[in-house]
Amino acid sequence: MRETHSQVDINVGLTDNQVEASRSKHGENLLTPPKKTSLWSLYLGKYKDPIIQILLVAAAVSLVFAFIEQDFIETIGIFLAIFLATTIGFYFERDAARKFGMLTAMNDEQMVKVRRNGHVVEIKRRDVVVGDVVLVEVGDEVPADGHLQQSTDLQIDESSLTGEPIADKHVADSSDNPEAADGATYPPYMVLRSTMVMSGRGEYVVTAVGDATEIGQVARKATEITEVKTPLNMQLDKLAVAISKVGSGVAIAAFVIFLTHDILTNNLWHTTNYLAMAQVVLKYFMMAVTLIVMAVPEGLPMAVTLALALNMRRMLKSNNLVRKLHSCETMGAVTVICTDKTGTLTQNRMRVAAPSAAEAVPNELLDIAIALNSTAELSGDEVIGNPTEGALLLWLHDRGIDYNAIRARYEVVDREPFSTERKYMSTTIVTEGQRRRFVKGAPEIVMAMCDMTAEERKAVEQELLTYQRKAMRTLAFAVDGRFQQIFAISDPIRDEVPGAIARCHDAGIGVKIVTGDTAATAAEIGRQIGVVSSEPNASQAVAGLTQSPELITGPEWAALSDDEAYKQAPLIKIMSRARPTDKQRLVEMLQRHGEIVAVTGDGTNDAPALHYAHVGLSLGSGTSVAKEASDMTLLDDSFSSIVNAVMWGRSLYKNIQRFLFFQLIVNLTALLLVLAGSLVGTELPLTVTQILWVNLIMDTFAAMALASLSPSREVMQEKPRNTADFILSPSMLRGIFFMGGVFFAVLLAFLVYCEHILPTGMQAHHLTLFFTTFVMLQFWNLLNAKCLGSHHSAFHRLWADRGLLLVLLFILGGQWLIVELGGKMFRTDGMSLREWAIVIASTSLVFWLGEAYRWVGRLMEKKK
Numbered sequence: 045m046r047e048t049h050s051q052v053d054i055n056v057g058l059t060d061n062q063v064e065a066s067r068s069k070h071g072e073n074l075l076t077p078p079k080k081t082s083l084w085s086l087y088l089g090k091y092k093d094p095i096i097q098i099l100l101v102a103a104a105v106s107l108v109f110a111f112i113e114q115d116f117i118e119t120i121g122i123f124l125a126i127f128l129a130t131t132i133g134f135y136f137e138r139d140a141a142r143k144f145g146m147l148t149a150m151n152d153e154q155m156v157k158v159r160r161n162g163h164v165v166e167i168k169r170r171d172v173v174v175g176d177v178v179l180v181e182v183g184d185e186v187p188a189d190g191h192l193q194q195s196t197d198l199q200i201d202e203s204s205l206t207g208e209p210i211a212d213k214h215v216a217d218s219s220d221n222p223e224a225a226d227g228a229t230y231p232p233y234m235v236l237r238s239t240m241v242m243s244g245r246g247e248y249v250v251t252a253v254g255d256a257t258e259i260g261q262v263a264r265k266a267t268e269i270t271e272v273k274t275p276l277n278m279q280l281d282k283l284a285v286a287i288s289k290v291g292s293g294v295a296i297a298a299f300v301i302f303l304t305h306d307i308l309t310n311n312l313w314h315t316t317n318y319l320a321m322a323q324v325v326l327k328y329f330m331m332a333v334t335l336i337v338m339a340v341p342e343g344l345p346m347a348v349t350l351a352l353a354l355n356m357r358r359m360l361k362s363n364n365l366v367r368k369l370h371s372c373e374t375m376g377a378v379t380v381i382c383t384d385k386t387g388t389l390t391q392n393r394m395r396v397a398a399p400s401a402a403e404a405v406p407n408e409l410l411d412i413a414i415a416l417n418s419t420a421e422l423s424g425d426e427v428i429g430n431p432t433e434g435a436l437l438l439w440l441h442d443r444g445i446d447y448n449a450i451r452a453r454y455e456v457v458d459r460e461p462f463s464t465e466r467k468y469m470s471t472t473i474v475t476e477g478q479r480r481r482f483v484k485g486a487p488e489i490v491m492a493m494c495d496m497t498a499e500e501r502k503a504v505e506q507e508l509l510t511y512q513r514k515a516m517r518t519l520a521f522a523v524d525g526r527f528q529q530i531f532a533i534s535d536p537i538r539d540e541v542p543g544a545i546a547r548c549h550d551a552g553i554g555v556k557i558v559t560g561d562t563a564a565t566a567a568e569i570g571r572q573i574g575v576v577s578s579e580p581n582a583s584q585a586v587a588g589l590t591q592s593p594e595l596i597t598g599p600e601w602a603a604l605s606d607d608e609a610y611k612q613a614p615l616i617k618i619m620s621r622a623r624p625t626d627k628q629r630l631v632e633m634l635q636r637h638g639e640i641v642a643v644t645g646d647g648t649n650d651a652p653a654l655h656y657a658h659v660g661l662s663l664g665s666g667t668s669v670a671k672e673a674s675d676m677t678l679l680d681d682s683f684s685s686i687v688n689a690v691m692w693g694r695s696l697y698k699n700i701q702r703f704l705f706f707q708l709i710v711n712l713t714a715l716l717l718v719l720a721g722s723l724v725g726t727e728l729p730l731t732v733t734q735i736l737w738v739n740l741i742m743d744t745f746a747a748m749a750l751a752s753l754s755p756s757r758e759v760m761q762e763k764p765r766n767t768a769d770f771i772l773s774p775s776m777l778r779g780i781f782f783m784g785g786v787f788f789a790v791l792l793a794f795l796v797y798c799e800h801i802l803p804t805g806m807q808a809h810h811l812t813l814f815f816t817t818f819v820m821l822q823f824w825n826l827l828n829a830k831c832l833g834s835h836h837s838a839f840h841r842l843w844a845d846r847g848l849l850l851v852l853l854f855i856l857g858g859q860w861l862i863v864e865l866g867g868k869m870f871r872t873d874g875m876s877l878r879e880w881a882i883v884i885a886s887t888s889l890v891f892w893l894g895e896a897y898r899w900v901g902r903l904m905e906k907k908k
Contacts, residue, residue, distance in 0.1 A: 051729035052249050054193045057159035057177040066173040073172040073188050073253040075260050092115055097284070100126065112326075156187045159247075174250050181245040182429065185238065190248040191216065192233045195242035197463050199430065200235060204558070205637040206502070209430065210242060230258075238667075243419060243430050243462075262651050264622045268747050275377040275640060275658075276348070276370055276697070279771040283704075286770075293331035298719060302328045335715055348700055351751035358719070361681040363664075364689055371659045371675035373700070375642065376693025377658065378553060379764045380634055381686065382627060383644040385559035385569055387663060388683055390535040393427075394435040397516055398532040401442035409480075410528050414440055415450035416471040417484040419461075423449070428445050432517060435533050468493075482523045487530055490520035494527040505532060515568035537572055544684040545574045551690060552763035558619045558627045558653075563597055566620040576617050598622040609633050627653040640767060644678075644686060645670055661686060687760070695755035697765070698833050703750045705776055706829035710738070710822060712784030713791065737862060738819065745851045746826060752847030753830065762860045776832070783828075783890070787821050812863060812872045814884050819859050824891040826852065831894065835901035838891070 052058065058066065067336065090096070103123055110119040154165045155187035159177040169187040177193070180186060186200070198213040216233035223288050230236065235248050254260055303325065307313045312320055352369040366372055383907055386392050414436045420429035422441065427434025454473040458481075462469035468485025483490055487508050491501065504520075504527065511518050511532040521528040533572040548555050555575050559566050570576040576594055593615040601619060604612060619626060627643070631653045634641050643650065643657035646666030654660030655673040662674035663681045671677055678685045772780070794817065799809045827838040830848060842849065860880075866872040875883070 050178065052175050052247065054159070054177045054247060055114070057174070058175050059161055062175060063160065063173050066175050070174040070252075071254050073170050073259050076255055076256075076725050089133045090134055096126060105336070109189070109333060112426055132614065149621045154185070154187075156184075156427075159801050166646065172250060172253060172569075174253055176250045177247060178250060179245070179247050180241045182243055184241045186235050186241070187863065188237050188250045188251040190235055190253040192235060193248050195244065195246035197461055197640070198241070198246040199243045201240040201242050211638070213244075213246065243299075258584065258624075275767040276373045276700075280348075280766060283771055286772075291336045294715070295335040298335055299328050299332040302331070302725065325858055331718065335718060350747045351696055351703075353701050355692055359676075359689065359692060362685065362688065363663075363678065363682070365677040365679055366675070366684055367677070368675045372689075373693050373696045374640065374659050375676075375686075376691075376695070376697045376759075376765055377640045377691040377764060378642045378693070380554045380556060380639045381548065381642045382556045382558050382631060382634075382653065383629075383683070384647065384650055385557055385561055385566060386535065387543050387646045388644050389557065389573060390537050392535060393534055394517075396435050396439040396510065396515075396531055397534045397536070399529070401439050402636075404443060407528070409482075410521060411440060411445050412450055412480075413453065413482040413484060413523060413528060414472075415445075415447040416454065416456065416473065417469055417482055417521070418447075432519070432533055436519075436531065439531075442718065471587060472639060481524055484519060487490045487518050487520040489548060490522050491527065493525060494522050495525055496527055512564075513568075515562070515565040537569060537847065538683060540682060540684040541574045542688045546652045547687045547760055549574070551687075551760045553690065554615055554617075554621070556630070558622045558630060560598075560622055563595065563618060563620040566618050567595060570618045571746070593902060599796070600628040601626050602702070605681065609610040610636060613637065615637075623821075624650070628656050631656050632748060634888065638767075640764070642686070644683070654692050661689075690715070691755050691757060691760055694759035694762070694765075698751050698756075699753050701771060701773075701776065702753075702829045702832045703747060703790045704772065705832050706750065706822075706826060708772075708782045709787065709825060712780060713787040716788040717791060717795075720788070737858070738822070745855060746822075746829075749826060749848040749851035750829060752845070754844050756834075758834070779832075783825065786890070790821070791818060808871065809873055812875060813879065813883065815872065816863055816875065816880075817861060817887060819855070820883055820887040821890060823855055823859075824888050826855075827891050830892040831898055834906060837898060 078846055091100070102117060103126065106119040107116075110116045136595075139238070154169050156169050156172055157164055157179040158166075158172065158178065172187045174188075176188075176195060178187060178190065192213060192215045195214050200213050201213050202211045211230070212232060213235060214232050216231070220690075225310075235246070236259065238259045252258075252260075306324055306328070310324070312324065325866035349369070352372050355368045356369060357374040359372065365570070381388060412775055418430075418433040418437060420433035420437055421425055422428070422434065422437050425438070425441075427438070437447050443445075454475060456471055456473055457479070460466070460468075460470045465490045466485070468483055469479055470483045472479055472481045474480075483493060487504070489505060496504070507530055507858050508518060511530070514532075516532040516534045519531045519533065539600070545555055557566055557570050557575055559569075567576065569625070593612060594617040596612070596616055596619050596620040598619060601609065601612075601616075601622070602625075609629065609895070610633050614637055617629065618632065627650065627895070631641050631643060635656075635658075641657045642659040642661060643653045644661040645651075645654055646662070646663035647670060650662070651670050651673040654662060654670060659676060660674035662670040662677045664677055664679040665681050666677075676689065794814055795806075798806045798814075802810075829847070831838050831840075862870045864870045
């Protein structure tokens with residue numbers, strides 16, 4: 045709640061009693077810190093994964109039958125899979141949270157100057173109350189929101205709230221619109237908490253403290269609970285439902301069919317031996333439960349977690365701190381990026397654009413004018429004070445001119461400081477016994493002071509128009525009534541941004557600029573980086589000569605009804621003069637259109653949108669509120685890192701699909717073998733220890749191998765995937781059923797041959813051959829899974845995928861050790877070199893058939 049407190053005498057300030065009354069009514073000047081998630085809650089949150097929940101049900105049922113059969117191996121395996129998947133995810137997110145905690149800090153203990161009881165005193169920022177008269181000057185951080193009562197050449201850096209560095213502030217007059225003035229995001233008489241005074245001084249009456257301030261409201265919006273689900277969560281939900289339906293359906297059908305068949309063909313059912321009948325029912329029920337357990341890809345949660353965690357670590361090495369695991373993958377589904385301008389697209393560092401330092405003609409009087417007509421300072425390459433004046437000092441520095449030496453050389457005899465009313469400043473010195481007056485200010489004001497011919501004036505005006513069309517800030521210099529030079533100053537775009545924007549467009553990702561800057565500057569930046577075309581140009585945009593739906597201001601956006609905003613949102617490419625809630629509303633409207641939205645930002649003004657987006661990307665140099673609201677922090681502040689994150693995310697999703705393809709083939713094969721075994725009277729001819737080894741290959745090793753595949757730049761040539769599409773594409777399902785059917789047919793034929801055709805029947809050595817054949821089929825199919833989604837050969841960049849090569853070597857070596865040395869523990873009796881060669885060569889047909897299929901695919905691509 046805000047109050048103007050016009051009754052406060054600014055020469056006296058509040059009394060002690062008034063301070064206590066105000067604090068009781070409005071509270072302390074503290075921002076409520078975001079609620080921290082406890083470690084216990086963070087860990088339990090991992091169990092909300094739909095696949096984990098199915099596994100828990102399967103584990104519970106398996107546990108019941110484990111007690112009946114006194115065989116706990118399968119149950120232990122399922123519980124171990126659950127524990128590993130949840131614990132790995134918990135560890136990596138906790139580790140990221142700890143690193144993130146080092147980046148953020150809030151300080152409410154800094155001292156603030158206020159007037160109380162007629163005296164200026166210093167108090168802690170947290171002790172400021174509504175009604176206090178606060179004194180601010182260059183270098184101060186504004187401690188609370190308020191209305192100016194006195195000001196002298198006051199300029200404030202509002203980038204923490206609007207994203208823009210400089211705002212001129214002055215006391216309210218009758219012409220000021222309370223909503224905004226001169227197109228500014230906030231009225232010129234309003235000062236806001238957490239902004240910085242860059243020049244001048246002022247006194248203001250506090251109207252809001254703590255959570256009631258603008259930044260407090262933004263922070264609260266940034267911590268509200270949202271119901272936005274990540275695309276991967278939605279896909280896993282669908283997969284869990286599909287697995288539940290298919291697994292339960294097959295299990296129930298098998299139970300009914302087999303029990304009915306037994307009732308019709310077994311004389312037992314015509315006796316009174318009810319105990320034997322119950323045992324038969326229990327046998328078929330356990331078979332049904334086995335089918336359900338086999339249908340569940342128990343390695344999937346760990347595969348997803350490992351893939352996300354590995355990406356998380358790799359992205360940290362490339363300066364991307366991922367705070368939430370799933371945001372790694374969600375970046376791959378992003379369809380729209382809403383970015384702020386200052387600090388993200390631009391360098392947040394004002395520089396002279398023209399004339400360039402390299403081409404400047406030596407002019408001693410101009411150097412003197414720049415050095416003396418400035419209150420800024422340089423610390424190395426860093427500007428202290430007004431960034432526009434700092435840009436001019438950097439221009440001198442680039443030319444090898446020491447501004448401090450110039451200041452020391454000349455004695456200033458008179459100075460008129462810059463004011464927003466005069467729009468110029470002047471400095472008078474004495475040199476060689478002659479007074480010289482140097483003037484710096486708005487070009488139209490300085491030109492009016494100078495004696496210029498019509499041709500000279502026209503040339504300068506033409507030059508000025510050129511710079512204004514490019515939305516550059518302009519300053520003019522004159523000495524003793526003679527015009528010297530116009531300087532064009534801008535915040536340069538980052539070198540990598542145009543290329544990164546082009547890569548986004550190639551990848552089918554829309555980019556929207558949302559900034560607190562003017563319409564002209566925003567449109568010009570958009571033109572330079574390729575967000576909008578050259579027409580309409582910046583000057584047309586600011587003059588209102590175009591009604592392009594691509595360009596809109598914050599006030600115009602706020603004035604739209606929800607229906608109008610919903611229709612307009614997809615068309616918008618640049619939103620200028622935006623307030624924090626404007627960006628958040630745009631994000632929500634885009635999400636209603638089904639867009640997957642990423643938001644970049646470094647200021648507190650970006651926090652609500654960062655929080656509401658599918659992926660919030662804060663900058664390492666940004667505010668703590670922005671970082672707290674984000675899912676990922678770009679430590680190097682580079683927009684190109686966002687494009688790399690998209691590439692990682694898309695590649696990660698393909699890796700998860702590859703793991704599913706690999707594991708579901710094995711699951712389908714095992715499921716069919718159990719069904720067929722029940723029909724022909726054989727059980728799955730693998731021991732418990734052999735099944736554990738197979739599960740280890742399926743779950744841990746395959747997950748590690750496929751999760752470690754390096755990202756492919758080719759994914760950036762594709763359009764964003766449709767998040768409504770099932771994670772198992774039609775081509776994947778065809779491949780799963782085809783390969784699963786082939787594996788099943790080969791293995792069943794092997795079983796039938798050994799049991800019913802060989803005169804000796806099934807021997808221990810035959811079971812060793814069967815076991816090795818089963819494993820080697822998986823071995824070769826892992827290479828096929830690597831190539832899923834492309835027509836590349838498995839040998840393409842194979843050396844780059846060293847993780848996969850190591851896993852393949854480990855599987856082959858492990859299988860040899862188990863077969864040759866496993867003995868009774870693994871029920872193996874060794875194989876000859878000839879048998880190894882036959883098994884490896886015959887099972888490799890799976891791989892070579894895959895290579896042939898991919899070769900045909902490459903030929904068809906070339907013909908297109």
